[in-house]
Amino acid sequence: MRVTRCTLMSRAQTPLRLANAACHSTSGALLQVLANGASLEDIVPTTEVILATRALVQNGFSDDEVMSGYRVGTAYWCEIWASAVDEYCPDPQLSVRVASYGTSLALGWLEKVIGQVVADYRDEAARMSREGSVARAAYVRMVLAETDGDLDTATVSKDLRYDLTGRHVAFVLNRHADSRDDTPLDPIALSLAIGTTASAPLIVRVDLDTTLCWVPTDEIRALRVPNAPVLIGRGRPARGLDGFRRSYREASEAVRVARLAGRAAATVTRFDDVEIVALCSNDAAFCEAFVRDKLGLFAEDTDEAHGLRATLGNYFASNCNFRATAVRLGVHHNTVRYRLERIGPLLGRSPEQNRLHLELALHLADGLGLFADAGIAADSHS
CATH class of the missing domain: 1.20.59 (Chorismate Mutase Domain, subunit A)
Structure with missing residues:
Protein backbone atom coordinates (compact mmCIF):
# COMPACT_ATOMS: atom_id res chain seq x y z
CA MET A 1 0.00 0.00 0.00
CA VAL A 134 -8.57 12.81 15.92
CA ALA A 135 -6.29 13.29 12.89
CA ARG A 136 -3.19 12.62 14.98
CA ALA A 137 -4.69 9.47 16.48
CA ALA A 138 -5.73 8.21 13.02
CA TYR A 139 -2.23 8.86 11.69
CA VAL A 140 -0.58 7.02 14.60
CA ARG A 141 -2.96 4.07 14.13
CA MET A 142 -1.94 3.95 10.47
CA VAL A 143 1.74 3.98 11.44
CA LEU A 144 1.19 1.17 13.94
CA ALA A 145 -0.76 -0.94 11.45
CA GLU A 146 1.49 -0.41 8.40
CA THR A 147 4.14 -3.16 8.31
CA ASP A 148 5.07 -3.60 4.63
CA GLY A 149 7.95 -1.10 4.71
CA ASP A 150 6.35 1.68 2.65
CA LEU A 151 6.58 4.24 5.44
CA ASP A 152 9.52 6.63 5.46
CA THR A 153 10.81 7.08 9.02
CA ALA A 154 12.01 10.63 8.41
CA THR A 155 8.62 11.69 7.02
CA VAL A 156 6.69 10.09 9.87
CA SER A 157 9.04 11.71 12.41
CA LYS A 158 8.43 15.11 10.82
CA ASP A 159 4.65 14.63 10.71
CA LEU A 160 4.49 13.54 14.37
CA ARG A 161 7.22 15.93 15.53
CA TYR A 162 8.81 12.97 17.26
CA ASP A 163 12.13 11.30 16.37
CA LEU A 164 11.49 7.68 15.48
CA THR A 165 15.11 6.79 14.78
CA GLY A 166 16.15 6.34 18.43
CA ARG A 167 14.97 4.03 21.18
CA HIS A 168 11.55 4.42 22.77
CA VAL A 169 9.49 3.01 25.58
CA ALA A 170 5.72 2.88 25.07
CA PHE A 171 3.07 3.28 27.74
CA VAL A 172 -0.64 2.57 27.33
CA LEU A 173 -2.92 4.32 29.82
CA ASN A 174 -6.38 2.87 30.29
CA ARG A 175 -9.01 4.32 32.62
CA HIS A 176 -9.70 1.98 35.54
CA ALA A 177 -12.99 0.12 35.37
CA ASP A 178 -14.10 1.49 38.74
CA SER A 179 -13.45 5.13 37.80
CA ARG A 180 -16.36 7.56 37.50
CA ASP A 181 -14.05 10.36 36.39
CA ASP A 182 -13.93 11.29 32.68
CA THR A 183 -10.98 13.70 32.96
CA PRO A 184 -8.64 13.34 29.94
CA LEU A 185 -5.67 11.05 30.53
CA ASP A 186 -3.18 13.21 28.58
CA PRO A 187 -1.97 15.16 31.66
CA ILE A 188 -1.40 11.87 33.49
CA ALA A 189 0.67 10.59 30.56
CA LEU A 190 2.68 13.81 30.52
CA SER A 191 3.34 13.59 34.26
CA LEU A 192 4.46 9.99 33.87
CA ALA A 193 6.77 10.89 30.97
CA ILE A 194 8.31 13.90 32.72
CA GLY A 195 9.18 11.68 35.67
CA THR A 196 10.83 9.23 33.28
CA THR A 197 13.06 11.37 31.07
CA ALA A 198 13.80 14.97 30.17
CA SER A 199 13.07 14.30 26.47
CA ALA A 200 9.76 15.36 24.93
CA PRO A 201 7.27 12.45 24.69
CA LEU A 202 4.71 11.66 22.03
CA ILE A 203 1.24 11.59 23.60
CA VAL A 204 -1.81 10.50 21.59
CA ARG A 205 -5.38 10.34 22.89
CA VAL A 206 -7.12 7.39 21.23
CA ASP A 207 -10.46 7.87 22.97
CA LEU A 208 -11.83 9.10 26.27
CA ASP A 209 -10.54 6.05 28.14
CA THR A 210 -7.24 5.34 26.37
CA THR A 211 -4.09 7.41 25.82
CA LEU A 212 -0.81 6.26 24.28
CA CYS A 213 2.58 7.64 25.22
CA TRP A 214 6.06 7.06 23.79
CA VAL A 215 9.11 8.26 25.69
CA PRO A 216 12.40 8.58 23.77
CA THR A 217 14.84 6.94 26.15
CA ASP A 218 17.26 4.05 26.36
CA GLU A 219 16.76 3.45 30.05
CA ILE A 220 13.76 3.99 32.30
CA ARG A 221 14.43 5.67 35.61
CA ALA A 222 12.29 4.83 38.63
CA LEU A 223 8.74 5.77 37.71
CA ARG A 224 6.72 8.28 39.71
CA VAL A 225 3.26 6.90 39.13
CA PRO A 226 0.50 9.55 39.31
CA ASN A 227 -2.19 8.79 41.87
CA ALA A 228 -4.95 8.55 39.30
CA PRO A 229 -7.78 6.14 38.34
CA VAL A 230 -5.77 4.56 35.54
CA LEU A 231 -4.01 1.31 34.65
CA ILE A 232 -0.68 1.70 32.86
CA GLY A 233 1.02 -0.88 30.66
CA ARG A 234 4.71 -0.47 29.87
CA GLY A 235 6.57 -1.96 26.92
CA ARG A 236 10.30 -2.60 26.62
CA PRO A 237 12.78 -0.15 25.08
CA ALA A 238 13.15 -0.73 21.33
CA ARG A 239 14.73 1.16 18.44
CA GLY A 240 13.34 2.76 15.30
CA LEU A 241 9.94 2.47 13.67
CA ASP A 242 9.72 -1.29 14.29
CA GLY A 243 10.61 -0.69 17.93
CA PHE A 244 7.97 2.05 18.12
CA ARG A 245 5.37 -0.55 17.12
CA ARG A 246 6.76 -3.42 19.18
CA SER A 247 6.97 -1.47 22.44
CA TYR A 248 3.38 -0.32 21.89
CA ARG A 249 2.15 -3.90 21.36
CA GLU A 250 3.91 -4.97 24.54
CA ALA A 251 2.43 -2.09 26.55
CA SER A 252 -1.03 -2.95 25.18
CA GLU A 253 -0.64 -6.57 26.25
CA ALA A 254 0.61 -5.52 29.68
CA VAL A 255 -2.43 -3.30 30.33
CA ARG A 256 -4.73 -6.07 29.02
CA VAL A 257 -3.29 -8.48 31.59
CA ALA A 258 -3.67 -5.80 34.27
CA ARG A 259 -7.38 -5.52 33.45
CA LEU A 260 -7.84 -9.30 33.47
CA ALA A 261 -6.12 -9.51 36.84
CA GLY A 262 -8.28 -6.72 38.29
CA ARG A 263 -5.26 -4.73 39.42
CA ALA A 264 -5.65 -1.56 41.43
CA ALA A 265 -5.64 1.92 39.92
CA ALA A 266 -2.31 3.78 39.60
CA THR A 267 -0.57 0.47 38.82
CA VAL A 268 2.16 0.17 36.19
CA THR A 269 2.44 -3.32 34.72
CA ARG A 270 5.66 -4.12 32.84
CA PHE A 271 5.49 -6.47 29.89
CA ASP A 272 8.69 -8.10 31.15
CA ASP A 273 6.78 -9.28 34.21
CA VAL A 274 3.70 -10.60 32.40
CA GLU A 275 5.10 -11.80 29.07
CA ILE A 276 4.18 -15.45 29.62
CA VAL A 277 0.78 -14.52 31.03
CA ALA A 278 0.13 -12.31 28.00
CA LEU A 279 1.10 -15.10 25.59
CA CYS A 280 -1.20 -17.60 27.33
CA SER A 281 -4.24 -15.47 28.17
CA ASN A 282 -5.77 -14.38 24.87
CA ASP A 283 -8.50 -16.88 25.69
CA ALA A 284 -8.93 -16.03 29.38
CA ALA A 285 -11.49 -18.77 30.08
CA PHE A 286 -9.31 -21.47 28.50
CA CYS A 287 -6.32 -20.15 30.44
CA GLU A 288 -8.19 -20.37 33.77
CA ALA A 289 -9.36 -23.88 32.93
CA PHE A 290 -5.74 -24.90 32.33
CA VAL A 291 -4.71 -23.47 35.72
CA ARG A 292 -7.44 -25.26 37.64
CA ASP A 293 -6.82 -28.53 35.81
CA LYS A 294 -3.09 -28.52 36.55
CA LEU A 295 -3.38 -27.38 40.18
CA GLY A 296 -6.14 -29.85 40.91
CA LEU A 297 -7.47 -29.92 44.47
CA PHE A 298 -5.23 -27.14 45.75
CA ALA A 299 -6.65 -24.64 43.22
CA GLU A 300 -8.91 -23.34 45.97
CA ASP A 301 -9.33 -19.97 47.64
CA THR A 302 -8.42 -21.10 51.17
CA ASP A 303 -5.58 -20.33 53.56
CA GLU A 304 -4.27 -23.89 53.29
CA ALA A 305 -4.28 -23.81 49.48
CA HIS A 306 -2.55 -20.44 49.56
CA GLY A 307 0.22 -21.83 51.78
CA LEU A 308 0.67 -24.85 49.53
CA ARG A 309 0.84 -22.77 46.38
CA ALA A 310 3.37 -20.40 47.95
CA THR A 311 5.47 -23.34 49.10
CA LEU A 312 5.44 -25.05 45.72
CA GLY A 313 6.21 -21.84 43.83
CA ASN A 314 9.20 -21.08 46.07
CA TYR A 315 10.30 -24.74 45.90
CA PHE A 316 10.52 -24.52 42.11
CA ALA A 317 12.23 -21.12 42.32
CA SER A 318 14.81 -22.67 44.70
CA ASN A 319 15.57 -25.46 42.21
CA CYS A 320 13.69 -27.99 44.35
CA ASN A 321 15.96 -27.47 47.38
CA PHE A 322 14.18 -27.92 50.73
CA ARG A 323 16.50 -25.75 52.80
CA ALA A 324 16.65 -22.91 50.25
CA THR A 325 12.86 -22.96 50.08
CA ALA A 326 12.61 -22.78 53.86
CA VAL A 327 14.88 -19.73 53.89
CA ARG A 328 12.76 -17.99 51.26
CA LEU A 329 9.57 -18.69 53.22
CA GLY A 330 11.06 -18.07 56.68
CA VAL A 331 10.01 -21.50 58.00
CA HIS A 332 11.75 -24.70 59.10
CA HIS A 333 12.79 -27.04 56.29
CA ASN A 334 10.70 -29.84 57.83
CA THR A 335 7.65 -27.61 57.34
CA VAL A 336 8.51 -27.46 53.67
CA ARG A 337 8.80 -31.25 53.52
CA TYR A 338 5.43 -31.65 55.24
CA ARG A 339 3.69 -29.26 52.84
CA LEU A 340 5.18 -30.96 49.78
CA GLU A 341 4.01 -34.31 51.11
CA ARG A 342 0.51 -32.81 51.31
CA ILE A 343 0.72 -31.52 47.72
CA GLY A 344 1.55 -34.90 46.17
CA PRO A 345 -1.77 -36.60 47.06
CA LEU A 346 -3.72 -33.51 46.07
CA LEU A 347 -2.08 -33.58 42.64
CA GLY A 348 -2.17 -37.33 42.34
CA ARG A 349 1.55 -37.34 41.48
CA SER A 350 4.88 -36.00 42.60
CA PRO A 351 5.26 -32.21 42.14
CA GLU A 352 8.38 -32.84 40.06
CA GLN A 353 6.35 -34.73 37.45
CA ASN A 354 5.03 -32.41 34.74
CA ARG A 355 6.90 -29.59 36.47
CA LEU A 356 6.68 -27.27 33.44
CA HIS A 357 2.86 -27.42 33.36
CA LEU A 358 2.57 -27.03 37.11
CA GLU A 359 5.01 -24.12 37.32
CA LEU A 360 3.24 -22.41 34.41
CA ALA A 361 -0.12 -22.87 36.12
CA LEU A 362 1.21 -21.23 39.29
CA HIS A 363 2.64 -18.34 37.29
CA LEU A 364 -0.61 -17.79 35.40
CA ALA A 365 -2.69 -17.97 38.58
CA ASP A 366 -0.52 -15.26 40.11
CA GLY A 367 -0.38 -13.09 36.98
CA LEU A 368 -4.14 -13.21 36.39
CA GLY A 369 -5.11 -12.84 40.05
CA LEU A 370 -7.21 -16.00 40.01
CA PHE A 371 -7.07 -16.41 43.79
CA ALA A 372 -7.33 -13.94 46.65
CA ASP A 373 -3.66 -14.42 47.49
CA ALA A 374 -2.55 -13.92 43.90
CA GLY A 375 -1.49 -10.80 42.08
CA ILE A 376 1.77 -8.96 41.73
CA ALA A 377 2.27 -5.93 43.97
CA ALA A 378 2.13 -2.60 42.22
CA ASP A 379 5.54 -1.49 43.47
CA SER A 380 7.18 -4.49 41.81
CA HIS A 381 6.10 -3.09 38.45
CA SER A 382 7.48 0.37 38.72
Missing part, protein backbone atom coordinates in the same frame (compact mmCIF):
# COMPACT_ATOMS: atom_id res chain seq x y z
CA ARG A 2 1.36 3.37 -0.95
CA VAL A 3 1.17 5.75 2.00
CA THR A 4 0.87 9.46 1.37
CA ARG A 5 1.97 12.02 3.92
CA CYS A 6 -0.72 13.11 6.36
CA THR A 7 -0.87 16.88 6.64
CA LEU A 8 -1.85 17.66 10.23
CA MET A 9 -2.20 21.42 9.76
CA SER A 10 -2.82 23.61 6.75
CA ARG A 11 0.01 25.83 5.58
CA ALA A 12 0.13 28.99 7.70
CA GLN A 13 -0.60 32.38 6.19
CA THR A 14 1.79 35.25 6.91
CA PRO A 15 1.08 37.18 10.13
CA LEU A 16 0.94 40.45 8.16
CA ARG A 17 -1.77 39.16 5.85
CA LEU A 18 -3.82 37.91 8.78
CA ALA A 19 -3.41 41.18 10.68
CA ASN A 20 -4.47 43.18 7.62
CA ALA A 21 -7.56 40.99 7.16
CA ALA A 22 -8.53 41.47 10.82
CA CYS A 23 -7.99 45.25 10.59
CA HIS A 24 -10.06 45.57 7.42
CA SER A 25 -12.92 43.51 8.85
CA THR A 26 -12.97 45.53 12.09
CA SER A 27 -12.73 48.91 10.32
CA GLY A 28 -15.47 47.90 7.93
CA ALA A 29 -17.72 46.90 10.82
CA LEU A 30 -17.14 50.22 12.61
CA LEU A 31 -17.75 52.27 9.46
CA GLN A 32 -20.95 50.37 8.82
CA VAL A 33 -22.14 51.17 12.34
CA LEU A 34 -21.27 54.87 11.85
CA ALA A 35 -22.93 55.06 8.43
CA ASN A 36 -26.11 53.44 9.67
CA GLY A 37 -26.26 55.36 12.95
CA ALA A 38 -26.66 52.10 14.85
CA SER A 39 -26.78 52.07 18.64
CA LEU A 40 -24.38 50.09 20.80
CA GLU A 41 -27.20 47.74 21.78
CA ASP A 42 -27.51 46.64 18.13
CA ILE A 43 -23.80 45.99 17.57
CA VAL A 44 -22.74 42.39 16.93
CA PRO A 45 -19.53 41.02 15.36
CA THR A 46 -19.91 40.75 11.60
CA THR A 47 -19.23 37.56 9.68
CA GLU A 48 -15.96 39.08 8.43
CA VAL A 49 -14.80 39.79 12.01
CA ILE A 50 -15.63 36.23 13.09
CA LEU A 51 -13.82 34.72 10.08
CA ALA A 52 -10.80 36.93 10.72
CA THR A 53 -10.70 35.78 14.34
CA ARG A 54 -10.91 32.13 13.30
CA ALA A 55 -8.08 32.62 10.82
CA LEU A 56 -5.89 33.95 13.63
CA VAL A 57 -6.72 30.89 15.76
CA GLN A 58 -6.01 28.51 12.90
CA ASN A 59 -2.57 30.02 12.42
CA GLY A 60 -1.40 29.75 15.98
CA PHE A 61 -2.14 33.18 17.51
CA SER A 62 -2.87 32.99 21.24
CA ASP A 63 -6.04 34.47 22.73
CA ASP A 64 -3.94 37.11 24.51
CA GLU A 65 -2.37 38.12 21.19
CA VAL A 66 -5.77 38.32 19.48
CA MET A 67 -7.32 40.40 22.27
CA SER A 68 -4.28 42.69 22.44
CA GLY A 69 -4.51 43.14 18.69
CA TYR A 70 -8.14 44.22 18.91
CA ARG A 71 -7.36 46.68 21.70
CA VAL A 72 -4.35 48.19 19.91
CA GLY A 73 -6.29 48.33 16.65
CA THR A 74 -9.22 50.09 18.29
CA ALA A 75 -6.91 52.65 19.93
CA TYR A 76 -5.24 53.30 16.56
CA TRP A 77 -8.65 53.63 14.90
CA CYS A 78 -9.57 56.29 17.49
CA GLU A 79 -6.40 58.23 16.62
CA ILE A 80 -7.22 58.12 12.91
CA TRP A 81 -10.77 59.25 13.66
CA ALA A 82 -9.51 62.19 15.73
CA SER A 83 -7.11 63.21 12.91
CA ALA A 84 -9.94 63.06 10.36
CA VAL A 85 -12.15 65.21 12.58
CA ASP A 86 -9.37 67.83 12.90
CA GLU A 87 -8.96 67.91 9.11
CA TYR A 88 -12.58 67.93 7.99
CA CYS A 89 -14.46 69.56 10.87
CA PRO A 90 -13.21 73.14 11.43
CA ASP A 91 -15.99 74.06 13.89
CA PRO A 92 -14.39 73.53 17.35
CA GLN A 93 -17.62 72.80 19.16
CA LEU A 94 -18.80 70.37 16.51
CA SER A 95 -15.40 68.68 16.19
CA VAL A 96 -15.32 67.89 19.92
CA ARG A 97 -18.76 66.30 19.72
CA VAL A 98 -17.90 64.31 16.57
CA ALA A 99 -14.56 63.15 17.98
CA SER A 100 -16.20 62.12 21.23
CA TYR A 101 -18.99 60.30 19.38
CA GLY A 102 -16.58 58.29 17.20
CA THR A 103 -14.25 57.44 20.07
CA SER A 104 -17.10 56.41 22.36
CA LEU A 105 -18.58 54.28 19.61
CA ALA A 106 -15.25 52.53 18.91
CA LEU A 107 -14.59 51.85 22.59
CA GLY A 108 -18.18 50.72 23.09
CA TRP A 109 -17.86 48.43 20.09
CA LEU A 110 -14.72 46.92 21.56
CA GLU A 111 -16.33 46.33 24.95
CA LYS A 112 -19.50 44.92 23.38
CA VAL A 113 -17.97 42.50 20.93
CA ILE A 114 -14.78 41.44 22.68
CA GLY A 115 -16.63 38.98 24.91
CA GLN A 116 -18.22 37.34 21.88
CA VAL A 117 -14.92 37.35 20.01
CA VAL A 118 -13.24 35.62 22.96
CA ALA A 119 -15.99 33.01 23.06
CA ASP A 120 -15.72 32.42 19.32
CA TYR A 121 -11.93 32.17 19.61
CA ARG A 122 -12.21 29.51 22.29
CA ASP A 123 -14.85 27.56 20.37
CA GLU A 124 -12.62 27.53 17.31
CA ALA A 125 -9.56 26.54 19.37
CA ALA A 126 -11.51 23.68 20.95
CA ARG A 127 -12.75 22.50 17.54
CA MET A 128 -9.23 22.54 16.13
CA SER A 129 -7.93 20.67 19.16
CA ARG A 130 -10.56 17.96 18.72
CA GLU A 131 -9.99 17.63 14.99
CA GLY A 132 -6.21 17.73 15.43
CA SER A 133 -6.39 15.05 18.11
